[in-house]
Amino acid sequence: MFSGSISPAGDKIRILGIDPGLRITGFGVIDKTGSSLAYISSGCIKTPDGELPLRLKSIMDHLNEVIAQHRPDQVAVEQVFVNVNPKSTLMLGQARGAAICAAVLNNLVVAEYTALQVKQAVVGNGHAKKEQVQEMVKRLLKLAGSPSADAADALACAICHAHGGQGLGGISTAGYRMKRGRLV
DSSP, rough: OOOOOOOTTEEEEEEEEOOOOOOOHHHOOOETTEEHHHEEEEEEOOOOOOOOHHHHHHHHHHHHHHHHHOOEEEEEEOOOOOOOOOHHHHHHHHHHHHHHHHHHTTTBEEEEEEEHHHHHHHHTTTTTTTHHHHHHHHHTTTOOSOOOOOHHHHHHHHHHHIIITTTTTOOOOTTOOOTTTEEE
16 A cells, blocks of 8 residues: 555665645655664745645645655654644645645655654754754754754654654554654
8 A cells, every 4th residue: 555664674764854834845855774864855845925726736746846856765744733823724734735645645654743742853852942953953964054944844854753753663653643642
């Protein structure tokens, strides 16, 4: 059904991290070999102003290009947080849905992580600031410079998946959620 199952230790796994946003969707691609991580690519998809369906199509089209170019084995997507404005939350959820659809249409396994989980995995503090995430991503992937905030968040999501998503006794977390520290 889906490709991209968990590989034995030592095998290379390519992970695409996605930080969904309606205006800017960040993406980051890393390789995990054993416990080592290697940076492959990252960037931002900026959607044009205009109608929502065209913006969602832009996200899907660009992510399809990233997937075709880098051939990831698995995808990690940041979950939507509920903010004060319900309309903004709904629109962000639609952007996230477009990102997930791009992955699923390419037969990729999709894991989901909250911002708290991502920050905890990368910085060690679930309430870390964006600048701290950028700095830790730079250090963990041995980058010459800091990636943009959206690309750093996407790379952090991929790092979280590489460390936590596959570190639970080799059990894939795809299709599961964390609730009160437990997979459900």
